[in-house]
Amino acid sequence: MSVHVARATIHCAGEIWTPYRNGASVRLSTYKSAAMLVDDHGVISEIGESAEIFKKHPSAKRIDHGSAIIIPGFVDGHLHCPQLDVIGSGGYRLLDWLDQYVFPAEAAFKDADVARRGARRLTRELVRHGITTAAAFSSVHAHAADLLFDSFDRSGLRLVAGKTSMDIGAPKDVLEPVAQDIESQENLIAKWHGRDGRLFYAITPRFALSCSPAMMKALQALREKHGSCYVQTHISENINEVNDVLAVWKGFRDYLAVYEDHGLLGSKTLLAHGIYLTESELTRVAASGTSIVHCPTSNTFLGSGLFNLNRATTAGAKVCLASDIGAGTGLSPWQTMLECYKVQALQGASVSADELLYRATLAGAEALSLDVKTGSLEVGKYADFVVVRPDKNELLGERLAVTKSSSERLFACIAYGDDRIVDSVYVAGKRLNDSVAWNDLA
Ligand SMILES: [Zn+2]
Missing domain, CATH: 2.30.40.10 (Urease, subunit C, domain 1)
Known part of the structure; x- marks a missing residue:
């Protein structure tokens, strides 16, 4: 538009x-x-x-x-389109919560009408909350990502999004074989990446436990072919997740290396959470220009842990804020900023109102390399x-x-x-x- x-x-x-x-x-x-x-x-x-x-x-x-x-306008650096109706689903930590609530909700997006309604409701809610730029995961289904881009195209909002790539570790109705996944992404990139200077494609592996070695290698090749595309994924959100990744991806020096060794880091890469990143990982995140997306309402809701903002920024990492709905408890950036304040307060730090607004606006634009256009x-x-x-x-x-x-x-x-x-x-x-x-x- x-x-x-x-x-x-x-x-x-x-x-x-x-x-x-x-x-x-x-x-x-x-x-x-x-x-x-x-x-x-x-x-x-x-x-x-x-x-x-x-x-x-x-x-x-x-x-x-x-x-x-x-x-x-606010920038929400990480959210999941199919999870609008998962908000407030309590009782579990990350990995069980995914099984209980998220995978069934995302499987429902196989139905194009469900995916269309979900995309349009999300678009409407983002505008209502003052979010003018978002980085979003769609479901594994190519048509759902296409409908999300279409809804944002018509709304006038700015969007970075991708279909979620996953071929292992979940029920089969939210998995897609590697060849089909890559073909779908090629079509989405050709149709939407760079449209109107507002819409951009992100290669979107859910996380290291959702992708086989073959999928990671295919995503690496896709990134090499389409260097201007974004990458968005999750990292080090939950202790059990970190331990499982280290057990599955043997031979990699740490969790970050799974993405790093597949060429997925860089100035257009967004890593959600990063609570348990080691000093070495943080240093490499910063050196590569990769951004960490802090999702405080999600982290407290799932009991994932307390992200240390000062530690990450001292290491030189770029950090912005996001809702991470549906683990996050709402789209409101006011709520996200307040929760960020509380999470740091619990660790003895005090974040100023000025910095909170920065993290929810300009820092998001910087993380997306869109700060020449928006964010302030x-x-x-x-x-x-x-x-x-x-x-x-x-x-x-x-x-x-x-x-x-x-x-x-x-x-x-x-x-x-x-x-x-x-x-x-x-x-x-x-x-x-x-x-x-x-x-x-x-
Ligand atoms: Zn997420």
Whole structure:
């Protein structure tokens, strides 16, 4: 879907908050009574105080968001499309939870109607939560990944996704033989990778226990052939998983080496979880430019463990946040940021509100190598943003009245926030709430 938006100033009487990196530290840029001038291609050409921008561009169309706060669109670096209805399935740790809930839910996507509804419901929910870019696993079925791309294509959202590759270690209705898997991926790459500069394909082995040596070798060859594609998978989420991988993949120095030795690391690779990565593994993750995707609500829900953010970033690894639904307990980035804060607090560390917003926006764009386009509100980037109305949550509105700084107000939003306060969502300057024919996606 091509994007054509009229040149406009989008403004609010509240504030614009956007994270920026200053060397190793992360800060919040704030603009009061702020406006963005967005050009015909949906790119931010000016940002600053509204009175000044209005004066310089008196004829530009004005879109007024009243007393709202504007922040960058959220980036969810890891989620599973077929697992929307698995959220809140309790009682098990990772490997049993997969058997009990996840594999049956993903098997249901064999039915194209189920897969179509699942893709469209996910798309709608992402917009409702202010997530403008997502990295998603589809099921093993090629048609399900195709329908996911189709839904994102029509919505205007940004997407990195792939069909899940797995040929062992699960019921046969969620497995696919190697040759068929690769043929399906070739077709998906040809159809979707790079579409409209918004949709990209990711080679998606579920994890080392789901792939035979033949599958890993085939994925390595696919990656070598399609070097611009992403790779997304899981690593070191659960102690039993780590032990099983080491037992199965004998001859590899550690869990990371299973992916590393198959050429699957790099600046376009996303490794979900990474709780139990060793110092050596973290060093190699960082050196390869690979990103770790921290999924705090998933990790606490499944009792997987406490990811140490400071340890990973000290090693030089890039880290962003994600919901990991359905092990994660919801799509809300506010909830994910708050859980990240709690997980680090339990390990004696304190993450600032500024950094939490960074991890949920710009860090995700950096992990996806999309930070030249999105992730923060800066001149030259697409106008991908969320209009936040804290007063839609009465208690939060009252709470903000007694805050003294933007960072304090942001922290209150993180603690109290949910989908109620997400008022409007824009990608490339286009308001998605208006542009998507949601009835067609129902
Ligand atoms: Zn996952």
